[in-house]
Amino acid sequence: MTKVIDANMHWLPDTLFTDETLREAMMDCIPRQHGIHVRMEAIPGKNLNQIIIEEPKGFVNINYAEGQYNIESQLEDMDKAGIDQAVFRIPVWQEWLNLETSKRINDGLADYISRSNGRFTALAVAPPWGDKATLTEVERCIDQLGFKGVQLACKYGDIYLDDEAFFPYFEFLNDRKLPAVVHHTPLPVDYGSILSFNNQRRQYGRCIAQGTAVGRExxxxxxxxxxxxxxxxxxxxxxxxxFVDMLVPQPRHSYGDAVDRFDTGQSKLREQLRKNLFFDISGPPQWGKKQLECAIEVLGEDNILYGASYPIRKDWFFDGVPTVQALDISDGAKTKILGGNAQKLFGI
Incomplete structure (x- = not known):
C-alpha cells in the first residue's frame, strides 16, 4: 500500500492568536517600511480572528485564520484525506523572521511533532545569511530536534536566491547535503501590473515569483x-x-540559423533540473488532470512531491490524493509522487 507523505503542510503556533507577546514578535518581523501592512481582526460572522497581510496597503495577499493549526483537527483531517505523514513548514513568513523568532518557531515545531506519534516531521526556519549563530540554530534543529531540512522563501525583499548574499548559507547546506524547501512569496519583486484582480494577484503572483526564482537558480x-x-x-x-522546453532548449537543431538567439551558454541545465530541483504540487485539484500529467512528463516522476498546502483549501486537501490516483500515469509514478520522492529527499 502506498505511503502518502504530504510535503507541504502548514504550521503556525496555535497560540498565535492568544499569546500577544508571540504575535507581536512575529508581526514585528514584517518590514512595514517596505509597504507591507499587517493587522489582526475578527472574521465576519464567526467567533474567530484572522491575521491579514497586505502589500501594498489595500491589497490582501495573506489571511491566517484562528483555529486551523490544532493538532487534533489536523490529525483527524489527515486520516480523512488518506495522509500518513506530513512535513511541516510555516506559510510564507520565512521571508521576514529574525533569528530569535525563528528559534521560537523551531521549538514550537519540535514540540508539535513530538506529540504526533510519528505522523509529523519538520523543516528548520532561520534567516538565510549563513552567519555563525544562524548555522548553529540550523544544526540544533537537524542534529538535536530531528528536523529533515530547512525552509526558505523564494526571495528576500528584492533579491532572489541566486544572490551571493545567500552563498554562505548554501555552502553549509551543500556540505551537509541538506534539502531546502522554497516556499512561494505573496508577490514577485515587480508586481504593479497584477494588483487589481484577486486571483491574478494571489495565485498568479505567487507563480511568477516561483517561476522567476527557479529560472534564476x-x-x-x-x-x-x-x-x-x-x-x-x-x-x-x-x-x-x-516553460522548460522554451527556457532550457534541447540541443541545437541542424537548420543553421544566422544567430542563435536563445543560447543559454550552459550545457548542464537539463542535468541540474533533474538533480537539483524538485517541485511540490501545492494543491493537486487546482492544477487539473492534464496539467499535472504534463508536469510529470516534463519535470520527471522522480522530481515531483505530493503537497496540498493545508489548511488553505479543504478541497485541495481532501480531494488531493484521489486526484493523483486518477492520473493516467504508471502505478510506480504515483507511488513516487505520493510518498516515495519525499522519503528519498528528506530521508524519512
Whole structure:
C-alpha cells in the first residue's frame, strides 16, 4: 500500500492568536517600511480572528485564520484525506523572521511533532545569511530536534536566491547535503501590473515569483557552485513545467540559423533540473488532470512531491490524493509522487 507523505503542510503556533507577546514578535518581523501592512481582526460572522497581510496597503495577499493549526483537527483531517505523514513548514513568513523568532518557531515545531506519534516531521526556519549563530540554530534543529531540512522563501525583499548574499548559507547546506524547501512569496519583486484582480494577484503572483526564482537558480550557475544543493519549490515552481522546453532548449537543431538567439551558454541545465530541483504540487485539484500529467512528463516522476498546502483549501486537501490516483500515469509514478520522492529527499 502506498505511503502518502504530504510535503507541504502548514504550521503556525496555535497560540498565535492568544499569546500577544508571540504575535507581536512575529508581526514585528514584517518590514512595514517596505509597504507591507499587517493587522489582526475578527472574521465576519464567526467567533474567530484572522491575521491579514497586505502589500501594498489595500491589497490582501495573506489571511491566517484562528483555529486551523490544532493538532487534533489536523490529525483527524489527515486520516480523512488518506495522509500518513506530513512535513511541516510555516506559510510564507520565512521571508521576514529574525533569528530569535525563528528559534521560537523551531521549538514550537519540535514540540508539535513530538506529540504526533510519528505522523509529523519538520523543516528548520532561520534567516538565510549563513552567519555563525544562524548555522548553529540550523544544526540544533537537524542534529538535536530531528528536523529533515530547512525552509526558505523564494526571495528576500528584492533579491532572489541566486544572490551571493545567500552563498554562505548554501555552502553549509551543500556540505551537509541538506534539502531546502522554497516556499512561494505573496508577490514577485515587480508586481504593479497584477494588483487589481484577486486571483491574478494571489495565485498568479505567487507563480511568477516561483517561476522567476527557479529560472534564476538554473541560469545563474548556482548549482555549478553548489552541486549538492537540492531545492524543492512549491506550486510546481510556479508552473515551470510549461516553460522548460522554451527556457532550457534541447540541443541545437541542424537548420543553421544566422544567430542563435536563445543560447543559454550552459550545457548542464537539463542535468541540474533533474538533480537539483524538485517541485511540490501545492494543491493537486487546482492544477487539473492534464496539467499535472504534463508536469510529470516534463519535470520527471522522480522530481515531483505530493503537497496540498493545508489548511488553505479543504478541497485541495481532501480531494488531493484521489486526484493523483486518477492520473493516467504508471502505478510506480504515483507511488513516487505520493510518498516515495519525499522519503528519498528528506530521508524519512
Amino acid at each position: 538554473l541560469f545563474s550557475g548556482l548549482f555549478d557552485r553548489f552541486p549538492e544543493l537540492r531545492l524543492s519549490h512549491s506550486m510546481l515552481g510556479g508552473g515551470f513545467f510549461a
